[in-house]
Amino acid sequence: MNEKLLEFDIAIVGAGPASIAAACAASENGKTVVMLETSPWFGGQLWRSEFPRAKTRQAIKWFTHLSETSAKAFLNTTVIDAPAENTLLAETSDGNLRVKYDKLILATGTREIFLPFPGWTLPNVYGAGAMQALAKADWPVEGKRIAVAGSGPLLFAVAANLRIRGATIVLTAEQTDLMSFLKFGMKLPLLAPSKILQAIKYQSRLIGVTYKTSCWPVEAYGSEQLESVMFTNGKRNWKVDCDYLACAFGLTANLELPRLLGCKINHDAVFVDDFQQTSLKGVYCAGELTGIGGIDSALTEGQIAGLAAAGKMKQAKKLRRTRRRYNKFEKAMAKGFALRRELLKLADDETIICRCEDVTAGQLREFDDWKSAKLQTRCGMGPCQGRICGCAVKEMFGWENLSIRPPVYPAKMKNLE
């Protein structure tokens, strides 16, 4: 096995906004920094189309800032294990990296929550953020009829961006009710004023597009690929013809690595103190791992983590007030877009829950806990390691997968010890 040993003051997992902010703050304060990123680009999901050339003001600022530091980054590099104290093991196309560090900052971001309904495995049914990410990577959306569904403010951004790229948005369906939605909107001026301008910008691009609250998909139809989707408002069902469905029910943090390390986790978020330090000394978390809050929150937390890891506590302290405001925004968002119970009953017995192993809801209903379901059906044992079905199973059956074993991402046999 080909293995290279590297030593840095600070290792950062991820290269999204939180990681970039952390890397800038730490290396400006004299620390040697390495970033380990699984994808071939910087910027995470939000800024992925800004790489290699940033176009928006915020991304240009941070990409330039990062390029002026001495921080080193390895792209296409997936952390698979923490085999010893202060050590990470990462897989690259060219063998393994063994990274020794003094301090560790985790900013592994988030993924979407999928709640299975009949037909959700059909070709051309995508996540909402996924459709956005794919469109940013020039996925063919021009001239396509797209239904956007699920939950969260992200749906606006997705619909607006798809429309700019030439798609026809046939419907935007938000599962939360109008009252919760409005209550959330009324908190914006206080908690996240910058989001108001963003909302207005999106709205202006969505003139003429139907946006419905208390509305969600119940079934997707198509023989070889998606042809139409049945929507409901709880009282009435109606069918919408479309080429693509972009649907996800919010975001959930990528907790595998913090869990493997043994960080304390509270309500699906890593528990951190005022300096972004986790329950483990010298291990920090920033961005969506500590609560889904979006880019501004991620950048602030990244800076705090970077400063704190570099020992600059006074500077880090100055950002705490801003961070607390974003934390309130996170809570308001979670409350405003809480998932309705009806969504957990959409799957019929034939609906696939685990897409890696094609395990159906009917098969899972025969078991009392995930361990026995897993052993008997292989649910969650495919290459995604339960990253997709885990959320669904947790919401539908209340089973949670808390045991994480390395490799936390599928790795080549030859790269495993």
Next chain:
Amino acid sequence: MSDNVQITINGKTASVTPLTVVATALACEGVTRFRRSVTGEPRTPLCGMGVCFECRVTINGQPNSRSCQVLCEDGMEIVTDE
């Protein structure tokens, strides 16, 4: 603008701009069967960000490569629907 790169998808040649994500190249060429599930269903990407493994294809002989996380390179050979 740098020159396009040439790739082959299931034996057919395609020309794409550099830095094109493999998954996008496949979609632009009309592929709607990225992989075949264990029960034989066709699948396309779900998460678009390297988490779900639905976009798995064979790239240069390497099976189970996530096409949404790989950029096209000149001479790349991609096989889908396996």
